[in-house]
Amino acid sequence: MHQTDGPGWRITMDTSGPMLLALYLKDSAGLVGAGLPPLAPAQPRIRESDHHQLTQHVGGLDALRREWEVWWSRLVENHPEMVPEASPPGFEAFSEAPALQRSLQAHFGAALTWARERRSDYERLEAERRARGDLRVLREIVVDCQLEVGPDAKDFSLTIIELPLAEERAWLVNADKVIMSQSLMDDPEVLRSYLTPVIEMIV
Numbered sequence: 001m002h003q004t005d006g007p008g009w010r011i012t013m014d015t016s017g018p019m020l021l022a023l024y025l026k027d028s029a030g031l032v033g034a035g036l037p038p039l040a041p042a043q044p045r046i047r048e049s050d051h052h053q054l055t056q057h058v059g060g061l062d063a064l065r066r067e068w069e070v071w072w073s074r075l076v077e078n079h080p081e082m083v084p085e086a087s088p089p090g091f092e093a094f095s096e097a098p099a100l101q102r103s104l105q106a107h108f109g110a111a112l113t114w115a116r117e118r119r120s121d122y123e124r125l126e127a128e129r130r131a132r133g134d135l136r137v138l139r140e141i142v143v144d145c146q147l148e149v150g151p152d153a154k155d156f157s158l159t160i161i162e163l164p165l166a167e168e169r170a171w172l173v174n175a176d177k178v179i180m181s182q183s184l185m186d187d188p189e190v191l192r193s194y195l196t197p198v199i200e201m202i203v
Contacts, residue, residue: 001013001014002014002126002129002130002135004135004138004139006139006142006143008153008154008155008156009142009155009156009157009158009203010156010157010158011138011142011157011158011159011160012157012158012159012160013135013138013159013160013162014080014159014160014161014162015118015119015122015161015162015163015182016075016079016080016161016163017080017082017115017119018075018079018080018081018082018083018086019072019075019076019079019161019163019179020114020115020118020119020163020164021082021086021108021111021112021115022068022071022072022075023039023042023046023163023164024042024046024107024110024111024114024115025068025100025103025104025107025111026039026042026068026072027041027042027045027046027048028046028047028048028049028051028103028107028110028111029048029049029051029061029064029068029103030048030051030061031061031064031065031068034065034068034069034072035069035072036069036072036073037171037173039165039171039179040165040166040167040169040181041165041166041167042118042163042164042165042166043164043165043166043183044164045166046114049107051064051103054099054102054103054106055099055102055103058098058099058102059098059099060099061099063098063099064099064100064103067097067098067099067100068100068103070097071094071097071100076161076173076174076177076179077174079159079161079177086104086108088104088105088108089105090105091104091105091108118164121164122162122164122182125182129185134185135185137185137188137191137192138195141191141192141195141196141199142199142203144196145196145199145200145203146203148200149200149203153203154202154203156176156199156202156203157176158176158177158178158198158199158202159176159177159178160177160178160180161177161178161179161180162180162181162182162185163179163180163181163182164181164182164183165181165182165183166181167181168181168183168184168187168190169181169184169194170184170194170195170198172198175202176202178195178198180194
């Protein structure tokens with residue numbers, strides 16, 4: 001986790017283990033464009049597997065998509081917590097979402113391994129950014145926005161959740177939370193194009 005701050009403002013950046021698990025299940029089941037807003041696929045690409053047999057008696061892939069999207073919205077809202085608790089092998093907390101429960105029962109081991117690998121990748125990336133001073137661009141964006149607004153600039157706190165997504169972009173998911181492709185930090189100009197409008201709205 002990294003925190004950048006100044007007088008009256010703070011930006012916290014981190015990835016999310018629970019969301020990484022959810023991303024694996026989304027792509028594994030072929031739920032293209034699931035999520036609000038629709039999410040890009042993960043990078044590296046996750047091999048798709050047939051979820052038809054798993055879910056056919058509990059609503060099929062349509063039910064799985066609906067249940068996954070409800071779960072995703074709860075993960076976003078409660079970041080960084082895992083809500084509900086994913087407890088193998090039965091995943092009883094998901095009894096109201098039987099298609100998702102079956103997907104978790106069948107794929108949790110692979111999802112957990114993939115999520116842990118991505119978490120390790122992110123920690124290495126974070127260390128490299130700190131060493132290079134890459135994160136100063138966040139401070140520059142905030143200072144520019146504050147100068148634009150002037151003395152009426154408000155205090156704010158923003159959480160950026162970085163995920164390994166194939167599309168370089170950012171998604172505003174609520175008033176103080178952004179989901180962002182972790183590769184976006186590699187291109188300061190594109191990063192500015194996504195984050196400046198967000199900062200302008202809240203500053």
